[in-house]
Amino acid sequence: MPSLAALYSSSFARSARRSSLLLALSLVGAVIALPSTAQDTAAAQDPAAVERGFAVWKGQDCTGCHGWAGNGERIGENPTGPSLRAIEFPGDVIKEVVLCGRPGSDMPAHDPQAYTDDRCYGMTKADIAGQRLLKGKPMTADEANDLVAYLLDRVVGRPNQPNQDDCLAYYGEKKKRLCERYPTAESQGL
Ligand code: HEC
Incomplete structure (x- = not known):
């Protein structure tokens, strides 16, 4: 079971946060039988x-x-x-x-x-x-x-649409203007 901090930083945690039941379970440290896919993406x-x-x-x-x-x-x-x-x-x-x-x-x-x-x-x-x-x-x-x-x-x-951070990471600051056409990470809830 990854640490709570690790869970929070993962994409699985973002969807888990929406599920109060899962969140409550992870808060008390209960072992949840996650399907292997979720476990893998949850692992930091x-x-x-x-x-x-x-x-x-x-x-x-x-x-x-x-x-x-x-x-x-x-x-x-x-x-x-x-x-x-x-x-x-x-x-x-x-x-x-x-x-x-x-x-x-x-x-x-x-x-x-x-x-x-x-x-x-x-x-x-x-x-x-x-x-x-x-x-x-x-x-x-x-x-x-x-x-x-x-x-x-x-x-x-x-999300299928990349965001400005993805674009800057890939293309670098020189392409800042080009990257502005993408949504911000914040607007994607990331
Ligand atoms: C020449 C084009 C081409 C290249 C280069 C290529 N892929 Fe693919 N990839 C495909 C196609 C087409 C499929 C769908 C295969 C099928 O029909 O099952 C695919 C499938 C996949 C899948 C499975 C996706 C799924 O939904 O089943 C993964 C993962 C993947 N590629 C990762 C990579 C990674 C990582 C690289 C680079 C190391 C790479 N691919 C390079 C064309 C390519």
């Missing part, structure tokens, strides 16, 4: 891992298809990736999708060793023979862990 992410993960996000190929804010607004003529703000998977599932891709779709595998053994969904090359498999920019397992920390902290569960 290590800030250093989140920062490293942000660097991975910016340096990888994700934004081309999922958009700089992960909301599914692809850049240029890339295939369109779904919004990552709307997903409800726990971190280990996100990590597997990132490293293993989704055979048969435009979601690339980023582990260079994917499907050389059964590390990906228990499947090998023979199992996915004939299916489309894109190869993304290579990524280590450590980078994937950091990237997942970033996604859970700043992307997953956020």
